[in-house]
Structures are given as structure tokens and as C-alpha cells.
Amino acid sequence: xxxxxxxxxxxxxxxxxxxxxxxxxxxxxxxxxxxxxxxxxxxxxxxxxxxxxxxxxxxxxxxxxxxxxxxxxxxxxxxxxxxxxxxxxxxxxxxxxxxxxxxxxxxxxxxxxxxxxxxxxxxxxxxxxxxxxxxxxxxxxxxxxxxxxxxxxxxxxxxxxxxxxxxxxxxxxxxxxxxxxxxxxxxxxxxxxxxxxxxxxxxxxxxxxxxxxxxxxxxxxxxxxxxxxxxxxxxxxxxxxxxxxxxxxxxxxxxxxxxxxxxxxxxxxxxxxxxxxxxxxxxxxxxxxxxxxxxxxxxxxxxxxxxxxxxxxxxxxxxxxxxxxxxxxxxxxxxxxxxxxxxxxxxxxxxxxxxxxxxxxxxxxxxxxxxxxxxxxxxxxxxxxxxxxxxxxxxxxxxxxxxxxxxxxxxxxxxxxxxxxxxxxxxxxxxxxxxxxxxxxxxxxxxxxxxxxxxxxxxxxxxxxxxxxxxxxxxxxxxxxxxxxxxxxxxxxxxxxxxxxxxxxxxxxxxxxxxxxxxxxxxxxxxxxxxxxxxxxxxxxxxxxx
Numbered sequence: 268x269x270x271x272x273x274x275x276x277x278x279x280x281x282x283x284x285x286x287x288x289x290x291x292x293x294x295x296x297x298x299x300x301x302x303x304x305x306x307x308x309x310x311x312x313x314x315x316x317x318x319x320x321x322x323x324x325x326x327x328x329x330x331x332x333x334x335x336x337x338x339x340x341x342x343x344x345x346x347x348x349x350x351x352x353x354x355x356x357x358x359x360x361x362x363x364x365x366x367x368x369x370x371x372x373x374x375x376x377x378x379x380x381x382x383x384x385x386x387x388x389x390x391x392x393x394x395x396x397x398x399x400x401x402x403x404x405x406x407x408x409x410x411x412x413x414x415x416x417x418x419x420x421x422x423x424x425x426x427x428x429x430x431x432x433x434x435x436x437x438x439x440x441x442x443x444x445x446x447x448x449x450x451x452x453x454x455x456x457x458x459x460x461x462x463x464x465x466x467x468x469x470x471x472x473x474x475x476x477x478x479x480x481x482x483x484x485x486x487x488x489x490x491x492x493x494x495x496x497x498x499x500x501x502x503x504x505x506x507x508x509x510x511x512x513x514x515x516x517x518x519x520x521x522x523x524x525x526x527x528x529x530x531x532x533x534x535x536x537x538x539x540x541x542x543x544x545x546x547x548x549x550x551x552x553x554x555x556x557x558x559x560x561x562x563x564x565x566x567x568x569x570x571x572x573x574x575x576x577x578x579x580x581x582x583x584x585x586x587x588x589x590x591x592x593x594x595x596x597x598x599x600x601x602x603x604x605x606x607x608x609x610x611x612x613x614x615x616x617x618x619x620x621x622x623x624x625x626x627x628x629x630x631x632x633x634x635x636x637x638x639x640x641x642x643x644x645x646x647x648x649x650x651x652x653x654x655x656x657x658x659x660x661x662x663x664x665x666x667x668x669x670x671x672x673x674x675x676x677x678x679x680x681x682x683x684x685x686x687x688x689x690x691x692x693x694x695x696x697x698x699x700x701x702x703x704x705x706x707x708x709x710x711x712x713x714x715x716x717x718x719x720x721x722x723x724x725x726x727x728x729x730x731x732x733x734x735x736x737x738x739x740x741x742x743x744x745x746x747x748x749x750x751x752x753x754x755x756x757x758x759x760x761x762x763x764x765x766x767x768x769x770x771x772x773x774x775x776x777x778x779x780x781x782x783x784x785x786x787x788x789x790x791x792x793x794x795x796x797x798x799x800x801x802x803x804x805x806x807x808x809x810x811x812x813x
Contacts (some may be wrong), residue, residue: 440459
């Protein structure tokens with residue numbers, strides 16, 4: 268419903284004065300009659316449609332009926348010049364709310380109401396008014412995936428009889444619809460930016476008659492296009508005749524891609540030896556990559572809009588495993604992805620070689636079902652990940668009996684290097700550490716480390732050592748705007764808490780009830796009554812889903 272503003276005018280002024288009585292002092296004033304009735308107040312316009320609206324107001328004392336006039340594109344000047352779109356007189360109290368039809372779509376109107384006293388026109392009130400705007404029509408069709416490219420979109424529409432279309436506006440692009448496009452009811456607009464969300468607006472004589480959201484696909488300029496059925500492992504590893512070029516971008520169409528399949532259909536690892544990007548083309552049809560990744564020779568890896576499924580892997584090895592020592596690895600950047608693995612998998616990531624990783628970033632992603640058997644979730648035993656940043660993401664049923672983030676102290680092997688900076692911000696954490704093991708969220712012992720834990724929602728965490736104990740995290744981290752339910756040892760110690768716990772989030776908020784809609788089905792939509800929702804904490808997708 269559109270918003271509207273209400274403007275009222277004072278129509279009377281009462282002044283007190285000294286009175287000299289000539290009559291009986293016992294006479295009392297029991298009523299006051301003003302020169303005219305009050306103008307209607309509390310005008311409200313509800314159930315606004317494309318061509319109709321319901322209008323009501325508070326009744327004026329002494330009024331026997333009401334007049335209504337509605338003007339299009341009026342400035343609420345009370346001059347009321349021109350011909351009203353609607354004029355109705357003799358409206359009775361029992362007629363309210365009154366339904367008005369015959370309006371025009373996507374048009375700003377002003378409704379004026381006047382109180383009438385039958386037979387006493389001199390007592391008729393002044394007009395009072397309020398704005399409202401009718402809804403736009405919806406002639407536009409939702410663009411199909413095949414209609415959306417990296418830098419353009421093809422839009423189609425179905426127009427009601429008696430109307431027309433004139434222009435399309437997307438961002439700062441205004442496209443005038445040609446006669447040929449009108450005949451075909453389709454138009455293609457170019458000049459957009461890849462991987463960007465847009466809203467297309469359709470207009471008829473300046474009136475909006477359609478709007479649709481869409482997101483342009485991954486940038487295909489210079490990308491290697493990969494279709495379902497192609498040998499993805501061969502493409503990513505390259506051959507002697509066609510080696511992989513540093514900086515290559517592999518753009519995958521929707522479908523399923525198995526890596527290194529053995530004789531019984533189990534998947535394995537692909538070796539990444541050059542810094543590359545793997546991204547899904549369509550955000551609504553993300554490709555599924557079955558397998559895991561081994562990084563070599565300092566390679567960086569960007570994953571975007573893909574689903575990584577390690578549940579069919581032949582081993583319990585981590586999804587990402589660094590293999591080459593004495594290397595400086597580029598960024599591992601995971602964006603808009605979903606990742607799962609074997610329930611008995613060792614973890615998500617393993618750095619067990621003397622090497623640095625520039626950064627490990629996980630953003631706008633969902634990772635679930637890697638319970639960690641024999642390893643920690645993000646696990647660095649020998650190397651140095653310079654930065655670990657988890658943001659706007661969801662982690663569900665992972666690291667149930669192991670540490671969430673582990674970085675052992677190998678500072679002696681990296682002279683002059685700062686310790687890792689670990690950041691967890693705007694994340695939803697469900698059932699991590701749920702087995703009440705002797706572990707913690709931060710097992711980060713590399714000297715000089717720093718940690719930040721802000722704007723998170725945590726449910727079902729039972730780590731005996733809470734956030735960290737005496738052997739982890741140099742300094743107390745930044746803790747702010749975090750919310751907890753069914754957790755122990757995070758905001759204060761439980762009876763079974765480890766005595767060496769370093770600190771608690773004493774400013775954290777404990778929810779009175781489980782804030783999630785249906786966590787067992789990976790639906791972490793926040794209850795709008797929860798404190799987490801009101802304070803915009805956790806993975807933003809679960810706030811927007813409400």
C-alpha cells in the first residue's frame with residue numbers, strides 16, 4: 268500500500284474573556300455552537316489498487332453528509348481547479364468506507380472531503396485533503412534465464428486492451444520502444460553490468476505499467492564456457508598441449524559435474540595449480556560440482572555461484588586441501604556458494620604445509636553437514652593464513668566435535684609475519700560444537716593474532732571451552748551485537764565449563780526462544796519478534812526472507 272500524507276486546517280479559535288452577567292448567576296453554559304462544523308480529520312486511504320481505493324475519515328459532529336472530490340496530480344493547494352476525476356456528494360456515515368473506482372494506474376491523487384450541514388450551507392466546513400497513489404500495472408513478464416546475459420536482458424510483455432507501452436528504464440538506461448518491438452512485444456536492452464541486480468520498469472505515457480527484478484549473469488568476456496558433460500577436471504588441470512593460463516575464468520552452465528570419478532562412482536580431487544575463477548553462469552541454476560580441491564604451487568581460487576558437494580567423495584579429506592610447501596598462496600574466495608560434504612569428513616579446509624595463504628574469505632554462502640571427524644573445520648597446523656573472514660554466511664551442523672577455527676602457532680617459521688586476523692561477522696551458526704567436546708570456536712594460537720565476532724546469531728553451541736581458553740587468542744576479541752539460544756560457555760560459564768576459558772561475551776543477548784523458523788530443514792528465517800531480527804543480526808538472507 269502506498270504511503271499518504273494528511274493535511275488539516277484549524278477552523279476555529281476560542282478566546283476567553285471577562286464576562287459581566289446580567290442574568291441569574293445559576294445559569295450554566297452547557298454547549299457551544301461554532302460558526303461551522305469541523306472539517307473531517309483522520310483521512311485514510313486503504314486497499315489501494317490500480318484503479319480503485321477505499322477511503323474513510325472520522326465523522327464531524329453536526330455534519331449530516333459529506334462531499335468528496337478527487338483530483339489527479341494535484342498539489343494539495345486547496346485551489347481545486349479543473350475537473351475532478353471523481354466527485355461524489357451526499358455521502359452518509361453508513362457509506363464509509365467508500366470504495367472509489369475508475370481511477371488511473373500509477374497516478375498521484377488528492378482526495379478532498381467536506382462536511383455538510385443540510386439546509387445550512389453557511390455551516391459547511393472547509394475542505395480537508397490527503398494524498399494517495401494508485402498501484403502500477405504489471406504488463407511485464409518475468410525474464411527467463413535464457414533472456415538474461417552478462418550485459419543485457421530481453422524483456423517481454425502482455426498489454427491489456429486499451430493501453431500501450433512507450434519506454435523501458437533500467438538503472439540509468441532509458442530505452443524508447445520501437446514500433447517493431449511493440450509488434451513483437453519484446454525488446455532487448457544492452458549496456459548492463461555483469462552479476463548485478465537490476466529492476467526493469469515499463470512505462471506508458473509516464474505511468475509505470477510493470478517492474479521486474481533480475482540479475483545479470485557472470486561476466487562471460489574472455490571466459491571459458493563449460494557445459495554439463497564436459498570434463499571439468501581436465502579443463503581445470505589442463506594438459507601439456509593446452510595448459511591452464513593464470514587468471515583463467517571458467518563459466519559453468521547449470522548441471523552436475525563430477526571430479527575424478529573412480530570405478531564405483533565415487534568422486535575425488537581436482538588439482539588447482541594456477542590462480543583461477545570458477546563461477547556459475549545463472550544465479551538461479553547453479554552448477555553442482557561433486558568432489559574436492561587440492562591447491563598447489565601458490566594458486567588462488569575464486570568460487571562464485573556454485574554448489575560444492577563432497578558427499579560422494581571416496582575419502583574423508585577436506586574440501587580444500589593445500590598440498591605444496593614453501594609457497595605463497597593467493598586468496599581463496601568463496602562467494603554465493605553452497606558447500607556440503609561427508610558427515611564424517613575431516614573438515615572444510617586443511618593447511619598442513621609450511622606456506623602462507625593471503626586470505627580465506629567466505630561470503631554470502633551456506634556450508635552445512637561437515638561434522639569434522641579427525642580434523643577441525645578450518646584447520647591450519649603448519650601454515651599461516653594471514654586473514655580468515657566469514658561474513659554474511661550460514662554454518663550449520665559443522666565442527667560438531669571439533670574446533671571451528673584452528674591455527675596452530677608456527678610463528679617461528681614465518682619471521683616478521685603478523686598473526687592471522689580472524690573475523691566472523693553477520694553469520695548464522697547452528698549446531699557447531701554441539702557435542703559438548705573439549706574444543707572451542709577460536710583455537711587460534713599463532714602469535715600476534717586478532718579476532719572479531721560481531722552481529723552473529725548462535726544456536727546450539729555447547730563447546731566446553733567456549734570461545735577460547737588460555738592457549739588460544741592473544742587478546743580478547745571485539746564482541747558486539749551477538750545473539751544466543753541454547754548455548755553454553757559463551758556468555759557465561761556452565762557447570763561443566765573448562766576452568767581455563769579466557770573470556771565470555773557478557774554483553775551478548777540471550778534469546779528467550781529459538782529464533783529460527785525450521786533449522787532442521789536449513790530454514791533459518793528469523794522470528795520477527797526475536798531480538799536478533801530487531802537488531803539485524805546473522806546472515807542477512809534470513810532477515811530478508813521474513
